[in-house]
Amino acid sequence: MSQAAETVDRPWLDADAQPFIKIRGMTKRFGDFTAVDNVDLDIYKGELFSLLGGSGCGKSTLLRMMAGFESPTAGTVHIDGTLMNEIPAYERPVNMMFQSYALFPHMTVAKNVAYGLVRDGLGKSEVTKRVDEMLDMVELGDFSKRKPHQLSGGQQQRVALARALVKRPKVLLLDEPLGALDKRLREQTQFELMNLQEELGVTFVVVTHDQEEAMTLSTRIAVMDQGKFMQIGTPTEIYETPDSRHVASFIGSTNIFQGFVVENKPDHVLVQSRRDDSLFYIDHGLDVQENAKVWVAIRPEKIRLSKTPPKKAGPNQLSGIVQDIGYLGRMSTYKVKLTNDKIVEITHPNQVRPKSGEHLADWEEKVYLSWEPTSAVVLTK
Amino acid sequence: MQKKRSTFLFSMLCFGLAFLYVPIFILIIYSFNYSKLVPIWGGWSTRWYTKLFESPEVWEAVMLSLKIAFVNACFATLLGSLAGLALVRFGRFKGRTLFSGMISAPLVMPEVITGLSLLLLFITLSQLIGWPSARGFTTITIAHITFSMAYVAVIIQSRLSGMDESLEDAALDLGAKPFRVLLDITLPILAPGMLAGWLLAFTLSLDDLVIASFVTGPGSNTLPILIYSRIRLGLRPDINALATIMIVTVAIGVLLAAWIMWRQDKQRQRDRKLAAGDSLKHDLDD
Numbered sequence: 002m003s004q005a006a007e008t009v010d011r012p013w014l015d016a017d018a019q020p021f022i023k024i025r026g027m028t029k030r031f032g033d034f035t036a037v038d039n040v041d042l043d044i045y046k047g048e049l050f051s052l053l054g055g056s057g058c059g060k061s062t063l064l065r066m067m068a069g070f071e072s073p074t075a076g077t078v079h080i081d082g083t084l085m086n087e088i089p090a091y092e093r094p095v096n097m098m099f100q101s102y103a104l105f106p107h108m109t110v111a112k113n114v115a116y117g118l119v120r121d122g123l124g125k126s127e128v129t130k131r132v133d134e135m136l137d138m139v140e141l142g143d144f145s146k147r148k149p150h151q152l153s154g155g156q157q158q159r160v161a162l163a164r165a166l167v168k169r170p171k172v173l174l175l176d177e178p179l180g181a182l183d184k185r186l187r188e189q190t191q192f193e194l195m196n197l198q199e200e201l202g203v204t205f206v207v208v209t210h211d212q213e214e215a216m217t218l219s220t221r222i223a224v225m226d227q228g229k230f231m232q233i234g235t236p237t238e239i240y241e242t243p244d245s246r247h248v249a250s251f252i253g254s255t256n257i258f259q260g261f262v263v264e265n266k267p268d269h270v271l272v273q274s275r276r277d278d279s280l281f282y283i284d285h286g287l288d289v290q291e292n293a294k295v296w297v298a299i300r301p302e303k304i305r306l307s308k309t310p311p312k313k314a315g316p317n318q319l320s321g322i323v324q325d326i327g328y329l330g331r332m333s334t335y336k337v338k339l340t341n342d343k344i345v346e347i348t349h350p351n352q353v354r355p356k357s358g359e360h361l362a363d364w365e366e367k368v369y370l371s372w373e374p375t376s377a378v379v380l381t382k
Numbered sequence: 383m384q385k386k387r388s389t390f391l392f393s394m395l396c397f398g399l400a401f402l403y404v405p406i407f408i409l410i411i412y413s414f415n416y417s418k419l420v421p422i423w424g425g426w427s428t429r430w431y432t433k434l435f436e437s438p439e440v441w442e443a444v445m446l447s448l449k450i451a452f453v454n455a456c457f458a459t460l461l462g463s464l465a466g467l468a469l470v471r472f473g474r475f476k477g478r479t480l481f482s483g484m485i486s487a488p489l490v491m492p493e494v495i496t497g498l499s500l501l502l503l504f505i506t507l508s509q510l511i512g513w514p515s516a517r518g519f520t521t522i523t524i525a526h527i528t529f530s531m532a533y534v535a536v537i538i539q540s541r542l543s544g545m546d547e548s549l550e551d552a553a554l555d556l557g558a559k560p561f562r563v564l565l566d567i568t569l570p571i572l573a574p575g576m577l578a579g580w581l582l583a584f585t586l587s588l589d590d591l592v593i594a595s596f597v598t599g600p601g602s603n604t605l606p607i608l609i610y611s612r613i614r615l616g617l618r619p620d621i622n623a624l625a626t627i628m629i630v631t632v633a634i635g636v637l638l639a640a641w642i643m644w645r646q647d648k649q650r651q652r653d654r655k656l657a658a659g660d661s662l663k664h665d666l667d668d
Contacts, residue, residue: 097555121557150653
């Protein structure tokens with residue numbers, strides 16, 4: 002793939018690309034509490050961008066500032082080149098889908114979807130046409146005469162989506178769009194949402210606390226904590242190369258070992274554990290002093306588990322005793338207690354159907370753990 | 383053992399209900415008493431009802447009470463709704479705690495004090511600016527508005543705090559200016575609360591004796607004032623007839639309300655079934 006083609010899909014890599022949403026120095030304080038703390042953010046046209054974080058991390062406040070429901074204490078937000086700070090919510094070219102859906106209970110589905118168009122002063126026939134189009138798109142054409150409480154949760158969610166999209170906003174803001182659906186429906190709706198976004202080419206900004214949801218949906222994710230961005234990157238970057246312990250442990254599960262650098266070469270680092278002498282060999286260089294305190298993070302699925310000791314001793318090897326086994330169906334989780342009492346989590350896909358009660362290793366059994374030099378990441382914060 | 387306890391509970395229930403309702407039944411029966419002396423039974427008759435309808439005094443009192451109750455309910459609903467909106471939707475404005483305290487003060491203030499203070503106010507005003515020149519309809523209505531708007535404000539407040547705030551945000555987001563949001567979204571959702579407030583204010587006003595008797599003037603008798611002044615001169619059979627009419631009216635109102643609520647409940651159940659049925663079908667189609 003050529004460089005040009007690559008930056009069409011990933012505009013954030015293109016230095017010349019103009020961000021569609023440009024946030025600079027955005028801060029929001031409620032009394033003494035700083036909800037959003039001086040953040041900068043660029044979101045490009047056509048992205049499906051996720052703000053991911055636990056409750057109270059400031060992600061919703063940031064979204065509400067983009068929508069115009071909260072005014073920032075400091076900072077600016079530009080959408081499509083226009084400064085938005087002084088523009089009230091009802092005049093911004095953005096629409097929002099609310100976590101509670103916020104469907105007007107006293108209006109029918111069709112009236113709900115039409116509301117924004119009527120407020121814009123569109124003619125009756127144009128409104129009807131666009132509402133019908135939109136309802137067909139979310140497969141609710143037959144339900145237009147119903148009231149919101151006569152719909153199931155999934156249908157309500159689609160009405161909310163239709164209502165937010167019918168005005169053809171430049172940006173659609175979604176606050177926990179799938180939070181109120183049950184798991185099965187959520188997974189199905191995730192893909193519907195992605196297809197819809199691709200079809201319409203509207204820029205989506207999603208707020209979510211569900212990391213799986215963020216991973217599936219997004220072109221890029223911003224991980225937030227205490228009003229600041231911890232890391233911004235593609236789902237793969239965030240998962241495979243987190244740049245802090247917080248991100249590593251917030252996204253998926255991970256095993257973190259504390260240690261210090263004993264050898265730092267351009268093509269590899271060698272880290273020694275603080276607890277014992279075990280060595281970690283990682284195949285990327287690092288911008289730190291030798292002896293610096295670092296952390297090594299290894300994902301549970303990247304660790305091999307074996308009942309036989311490795312043929313030759315070396316780095317990236319540990320041994321311990323199986324303390325717990327969790328059978329999850331598609332995979333099993335093993336909790337292995339190392340000789341220094343640290344618990345390491347390993348997941349193993351159940352590729353062949355195990356006989357009842359049979360596992361790769363048994364409780365209290367001695368096992369050996371090993372991984373590739375490419376599998377671990379070194380974190381400095 | 384189980385049986386014994388339930389007989390006990392049942393007899394307690396009967397006793398309780400009898401305590402509440404037997405007096406009312408006695409009153410209804412005695413309203414059909416022919417005898418002029420209330421405690422002495424003189425055979426069945428409807429003469430007191432006829433007599434009641436022939437008395438212009440009673441009619442005047444009923445009309446005055448209804449007029450006051452109606453005007454009071456309208457103003458109290460308007461002012462109470464605005465106060466409720468201000469308390470729930472306008473955040474922490476300066477003096478909010480004081481405002482909220484003053485709104486709910488009439489709820490706990492003894493009626494005698496409310497009545498007396500309003501009377502003093504009206505007297506002072508009429509001495510200072512010559513208004514109100516006479517006490518009657520206007521003064522009673524004003525007095526009733528002051529306390530019944532507090533009840534409306536409480537109802538509206540609770541209805542508003544139960545309302546999803548993002549509904550208003552959503553309308554704003556879809557391009558409605560704040561005043562349009564109030565008309566299109568907030569008011570229709572508040573409507574049941576406002577209706578309840580209106581009815582409550584209406585009943586409170588119809589019911590009030592103490593405050594009304596403080597601020598009324600000569601010749602302006604509301605129904606409770608009339609009843610009370612007649613009762614003071616001894617039990618009278620025509621008052622029994624009047625009371626019976628009131629009880630029947632209230633009972634019809636209550637039954638009507640119960641029937642409407644029952645129908646709404648049925649409708650809700652149908653809606654739930656409708657929604658559940660669709661999602662089931664959707665699931666099976668996949």
